[in-house]
Amino acid sequence: MRRTSGPLLAAITTTTLVALATLSGCTDAGTGSGAAGGGKSTLTLGMTQDIQGWDPTSQPSYQGWASSAVYDSPIRCDATGKPQPYAAESFTFKPDNTGVTLHLRQGMKFSDGTPVDAAAVKASVEYAGKHGGSAARFERMKVTTPDDLTVVITYPEANPLLSARLCELRLASPKYTAAGETNKAPVGSGPYTLDASATTAGSQYTFVKNDSYWDSKSYPYKKLVIKVITNETATINALKTGQLDGSLITQATYSQAKAAGLKIAAQKSQVTRLLITDHLGKKVPALGDVNVRRAMNMVFDKEALAKNLYRGLATPTAQIFRTGSDAYIDDLKDPYPFDVEAAKKLMAKAGYAEGFTLEIPYMQGQGLDALMPVVKQQLSLINIKVKQKTLSGPNAISELLSGKYPVPFWQLGNFGDSRLDIADYLLPDGIWNVSHQEDATVNKHWKKISTVAAEKSAEDQQAINRYVVDQAWFVPLAATSMFYAHSADIDVRPANDSDGLHPVLRDFQ
Structure with a gap:
């Protein structure tokens, strides 16, 4: 497991033994196979640890499916770490690694209705520079906004990790971050929104699809459910019985997963x-x-x-x-x-x-x-x-x-x-x-x-x-x-994770 970023490190310091409670109250099977006869409905994933709240600066890459559901980043890093368009439809990095110009997509909005514009990106960078365990990575970035859809970020000296840092940055509504209650519920611009009424912190998190998302086609499931199951035996049982569509496993349960007919994606990373x-x-x-x-x-x-x-x-x-x-x-x-x-x-x-x-x-x-x-x-x-x-x-x-x-x-x-x-x-x-x-x-x-x-x-x-x-x-x-076991009824594309940890949310089809 990679354990390098501040939020990620915080994410692995606690272990919640909620597996039995999660499973005993569960009556839904994972429904990733719902494509037969009527389109894909629900994707149910297991997490081996609980999320660490919703603050955009506390979102780990490890098992970060909840974060990816609700937040966008200015750019995304592909499996080799190279930057790709995301909220910014195009970008130009300075050859000497001292800055970048981002051109944002038109019409994007946060879940509270405010626009994802240059001012919002600037606010997110400045917030990240003052909060969370990775603040030092952002605090020296200077951001200017020549127009509503153009963001210019400069750094005081050469920074070869600038693209990686912008892949880590989570964009959140300026109203949300200014209110100071960022752990209540996320306000991002991602492909899903949190369904608080169907969510129990520490046990299950439910998300519904944001149909107006700019890349909605890459996220085919109408609903995303994430269950926190920290006991690996309980995880394997949930996968076998269809209560989960996918979850990380280890060498200890690899043979059991294979014997149960589960598909296993391996990333030597x-x-x-x-x-x-x-x-x-x-x-x-x-x-x-x-x-x-x-x-x-x-x-x-x-x-x-x-x-x-x-x-x-x-x-x-x-x-x-x-x-x-x-x-x-x-x-x-x-x-x-x-x-x-x-x-x-x-x-x-x-x-x-x-x-x-x-x-x-x-x-x-x-x-x-x-x-x-x-x-x-x-x-x-x-x-x-x-x-x-x-x-x-x-x-x-x-x-x-x-x-x-x-x-x-x-x-x-x-x-x-x-x-x-x-x-x-x-x-x-x-x-x-x-x-x-x-x-x-x-x-x-x-x-x-x-x-x-x-x-x-x-x-x-x-x-x-x-x-x-x-x-x-x-x-x-x-x-x-890293081993990711999943039902044969869902398609998991070769991982796009630059950290090499597991499939990212857009890999589930």
């Missing part, structure tokens, strides 16, 4: 890893030696992990970037083969033959439960004593990212636009670079990346990739997939 962010050794001196970091890589039999622990549903990898992205190196061989004896020699060379103690944070229920004992066992082979720090409660993610623990253990997604991976995982202000340490080599290449178009930055992105592999900033354990 995650790498489970240890993030060695203290590569200067400021908090844990041993981590400042590259030989220690390399030794940590060499005690894991990645082939065996992929085959046995992940049931053959993962592949070994030496790099953190998504296959096909600009930073990915096709012919990169793993420089750290499984070799415990060689790892011990590296530890001795670094002066740490006797090892050291390393505290690693861990959260239950995030797909790492079976892997954590393996991490402890294998690192013990080179005398690294792992103290497992179990994090829980509403502050677990913020504690994980606080910098207190310089080696987070997580399965992180890979963006279609690999510049986002570099920004989040490698730059000193990256949210997952929890030690926030500078590196001259990374900074040198990032400076060059920042001032050119994405397609011209591949050489420098790959140089960064080679560098962090050589310096062993990560211990990549496996390239894993």
Whole structure:
């Protein structure tokens, strides 16, 4: 799972066990198959976590179907991260990545009847710059409006992530955001509107189609129902019995879903890893030696992990970037083969033959439960004593990212636009670079990346990739997939999700 944006991080800090209540009161089956005889009626999707309210700045990309139902963005990013028209029917980015001009569609309206015009887009950018966990991404944008349908956004220096940020931006009615009650009900311009009378927070959210939406044909269902079911067994049962048309599942229930005749869409877009962010050794001196970091890589039999622990549903990898992205190196061989004896020699060379103690944070229920004992066992082979720090409660993610623990253990997604991976995982202000340490080599290449178009930055992105592999900033354990199970009665197009997490709302046909 990708866990990089402020709203997204907030979204995974709570787990609500409402599955049985959701299902016991349910009499409707998912009706995505309603096309037989009279058009498509209802699409019923499962969510493994509750939504985090309706504020436009608190909308995650992970399982963000509710957000996509009610909110538009100025542009959307396709599966490779490239910008495509959305509320803006056309746009022009400055070649030096310092700004963009957007030309909005005519006639769009928010659900309260106010127009989606240049003033509304400006208000949404300014609101995003003052609210939510991602405010820093928008606060320095300057917005001017030459006319009602033209928006000019400038940035004080080159920002290669400008298109990605505008894909994240949710457009909301200025009246709605100004009223200060953004969590009561959403007021956006999306393909659906919330049916509050058929919604129970924490359990079920119901939406009705906005027939006046500019791209209504891409959303064929008259009604969208999202059920919050956090128990995976309950999710599989709901899929089997037709109470859900689709939901995310994991390797643990993959075989059950297959046996039940469900269709499964897989997206290989995650790498489970240890993030060695203290590569200067400021908090844990041993981590400042590259030989220690390399030794940590060499005690894991990645082939065996992929085959046995992940049931053959993962592949070994030496790099953190998504296959096909600009930073990915096709012919990169793993420089750290499984070799415990060689790892011990590296530890001795670094002066740490006797090892050291390393505290690693861990959260239950995030797909790492079976892997954590393996991490402890294998690192013990080179005398690294792992103290497992179990994090829980509403502050677990913020504690994980606080910098207190310089080696987070997580399965992180890979963006279609690999510049986002570099920004989040490698730059000193990256949210997952929890030690926030500078590196001259990374900074040198990032400076060059920042001032050119994405397609011209591949050489420098790959140089960064080679560098962090050589310096062993990560211990990549496996390239894993997100699995989305769905009824054979609905058509799920190849995913358009730039985060590579799951089908987006427009993929359900």
